[in-house]
Amino acid sequence: MQSKDMNRVLYINLTKRATSVERRGDLFDEYLGGTGVAIKLLEEECPRGIDPLSADNSIIFAVGPLSALYPSASKTVAMFKSPLTGNLGESHCGGRSAMAIKFAGYGAIVIKGASDIPVYLAIHGDDIHFRDASSIWGVEAQTVGRILREVEPGSGVRSIIRIGSAGEKQVRYACAVCETYRHFGRLGLGAVMGSKNLKALVISADKSLELPKAKRKDYKKVYDELQGVVVKTDAMEKYHDLGTAGKIYDLNKIGGMAYKNLESGQAPEEIARELAGENFAEKVLSRRVSCAHCPVGCIHLASLREMYEPGYYFKTSIIPYDNETIYSLGFMLGMTKVEDYLRLIDVVDRRGMDAISTGVILAWATEAYEKGLITKEHTDGLELRWGDVQVYSEAIRKIVRMPTEFYRDLARGVEHASSVYGGQDYALAFGGNEMPEYHTGIACYLNNLAGARHSHLDSAGYDLDQKLLGKEFTLEEVVEKLLKEEEWRQILSSLVVCFFARKVYTPAVIPKALDAIGVKGWTSEKLEELGREIHRAKMNFKFREGFNLDTIRIPKRIFEVPTPHGLLKEEELRKALAIYKERIGSG
Numbered sequence: 001m002q003s004k005d006m007n008r009v010l011y012i013n014l015t016k017r018a019t020s021v022e023r024r025g026d027l028f029d030e031y032l033g034g035t036g037v038a039i040k041l042l043e044e045e046c047p048r049g050i051d052p053l054s055a056d057n058s059i060i061f062a063v064g065p066l067s068a069l070y071p072s073a074s075k076t077v078a079m080f081k082s083p084l085t086g087n088l089g090e091s092h093c094g095g096r097s098a099m100a101i102k103f104a105g106y107g108a109i110v111i112k113g114a115s116d117i118p119v120y121l122a123i124h125g126d127d128i129h130f131r132d133a134s135s136i137w138g139v140e141a142q143t144v145g146r147i148l149r150e151v152e153p154g155s156g157v158r159s160i161i162r163i164g165s166a167g168e169k170q171v172r173y174a175c176a177v178c179e180t181y182r183h184f185g186r187l188g189l190g191a192v193m194g195s196k197n198l199k200a201l202v203i204s205a206d207k208s209l210e211l212p213k214a215k216r217k218d219y220k221k222v223y224d225e226l227q228g229v230v231v232k233t234d235a236m237e238k239y240h241d242l243g244t245a246g247k248i249y250d251l252n253k254i255g256g257m258a259y260k261n262l263e264s265g266q267a268p269e270e271i272a273r274e275l276a277g278e279n280f281a282e283k284v285l286s287r288r289v290s291c292a293h294c295p296v297g298c299i300h301l302a303s304l305r306e307m308y309e310p311g312y313y314f315k316t317s318i319i320p321y322d323n324e325t326i327y328s329l330g331f332m333l334g335m336t337k338v339e340d341y342l343r344l345i346d347v348v349d350r351r352g353m354d355a356i357s358t359g360v361i362l363a364w365a366t367e368a369y370e371k372g373l374i375t376k377e378h379t380d381g382l383e384l385r386w387g388d389v390q391v392y393s394e395a396i397r398k399i400v401r402m403p404t405e406f407y408r409d410l411a412r413g414v415e416h417a418s419s420v421y422g423g424q425d426y427a428l429a430f431g432g433n434e435m436p437e438y439h440t441g442i443a444c445y446l447n448n449l450a451g452a453r454h455s456h457l458d459s460a461g462y463d464l465d466q467k468l469l470g471k472e473f474t475l476e477e478v479v480e481k482l483l484k485e486e487e488w489r490q491i492l493s494s495l496v497v498c499f500f501a502r503k504v505y506t507p508a509v510i511p512k513a514l515d516a517i518g519v520k521g522w523t524s525e526k527l528e529e530l531g532r533e534i535h536r537a538k539m540n541f542k543f544r545e546g547f548n549l550d551t552i553r554i555p556k557r558i559f560e561v562p563t564p565h566g567l568l569k570e571e572e573l574r575k576a577l578a579i580y581k582e583r584i585g586s587g
């Protein structure tokens with residue numbers, strides 16, 4: 001059984017401005033927390049077939065039994081119906097969010113309904129306020145953070161989750177920004193918050209976490225063991241040194257990096273060297289920061305010094321960078337300078353947009369413009385050109401402002417825009433979600449198509465592709481490995497630990513870690529079984545909302561450009577999908 005605070009669910013109804021708390025030991029004992037509990041709450045709270053941008057949608061934030069108690073157990077899971085894909089929306093974020101929710105005395109927060117005026121929620125433990133957010137509606141995400149830090153109490157263990165103008169305008173891939181450099185990035189949580197007139201949540205509290213007296217020695221022993229693996233072995237070292245950007249150069253070298261809307265799987269050598277993690281570190285890295293209770297410091301911040309007026313007047317902006325955004329706003333858009341990529345991510349971040357989706361959509365639009373499917377009339381006068389940071393910055397502003405029908409279409413994602421203007425063969429979305437970084441082979445595309453979130457994080461297909469280079473393998477083996485990985489990740493995201501710590505939190509160690517905080521009875525076999533069950537529940541939610549593995553669109557472009565395994569064949573990928581479908585017994 002979990003601690004008595006962990007099973008408390010805070011229900012907030014924005015329409016009625018009402019709150020209530022229920023003990024849901026039934027869910028937390030069976031599904032641990034995080035993803036496992038969130039999918040069950042989503043099944044309860046999200047009626048079938050609703051409009052994701054209506055008051056009927058619900059947002060669920062959930063933490064897990066390990067949150068705030070063990071190193072790198074720093075993430076919060078958000079679940080909702082996605083306005084981008086029309087089915088499962090799930091996004092994970094660190095910062096101080098998990099610690100704040102847990103110290104506030106909750107295992108999950110469910111937000112329903114919609115407010116008639118802009119509001120933000122101030123959740124200080126059991127003291128909850130609906131505050132008028134009219135004066136900060138329209139204000140950029142970073143500035144909102146600064147304002148709320150001034151006016152709300154609780155600094156130290158306080159988390160501020162908010163949206164920018166993209167969320168307010170319900171751009172379908174708007175994100176929610178957390179603290180200063182973290183995001184609930186993918187699948188449109190920001191748009192759902194915007195549709196509810198919910199500008200922000202401030203969560204704080206100062207409760208302490210109770211551990212069973214008899215277990216304190218065990219807890220310290222397991223804690224030290226885990227901390228030792230995190231800081232004294234190479235399990236997470238690479239995330240500290242160069243951050244996730246450290247793998248970019250090698251990925252490009254093997255031809256697994258999508259460049260200019262996947263015109264090629266490899267950027268020219270000078271661009272790869274320019275946009276590699278090593279170059280960022282040498283040129284612009286100013287510091288590393290961490291999520292709360294994580295010693296790794298994988299969040300890499302660049303300082304960009306720019307003249308704003310002739311005569312030696314400079315401003316310095318601190319901008320986070322990582323491999324996924326270097327791919328989408330750098331490689332995909334043909335950027336040739338670190339500084340240009342940083343300028344672009346700053347524009348995206350201020351408005352609170354998912355940087356992966358934004359880059360992929362602009363890459364499609366650039367190719368469609370080159371091919372004459374769209375013209376200056378559509379773009380409101382912009383001449384879309386690879387590598388043109390000024391034009392792309394303006395296009396991003398226009399996506400949010402929506403001055404023409406074309407930008408309104410871009411704001412709905414590339415799946416939608418290409419269905420209106422054509423160019424679907426090179427519209428790089430899978431299941432409605434814009435493509436993540438990798439063009440490594442069949443495993444990464446099977447991951448994108450069949451993964452519950454259509455994200456590289458579902459089952460790390462890119463990693464499997466690279467491990468399989470030069471080896472013989474069958475489609476059945478690929479499906480089996482991907483499914484096993486995705487099922488296991490449901491456990492990590494139910495506990496909730498950061499996926500970067502997956503080598504630390506092994507099936508052998510997790511039962512010990514749970515037992516040491518008084519959560520008894522878990523074995524590695526039982527965990528694996530639960531992972532399978534949670535994965536199926538997520539897939540069933542998708543199928544319930546109309547997702548279909550038989551009819552899913554596959555962009556032709558991925559079969560035209562060699563991967564590190566050579567050219568991918570459509571019939572092979574369709575066959576792998578059929579095996580996957582049979583293996584999960586549904587869809």
Ligand code: SF4
Binds near residue numbers: 289290291297
């Ligand atoms: S490894 Fe990075 S993303 Fe993961 S919890 Fe630590 S700082 Fe956050």
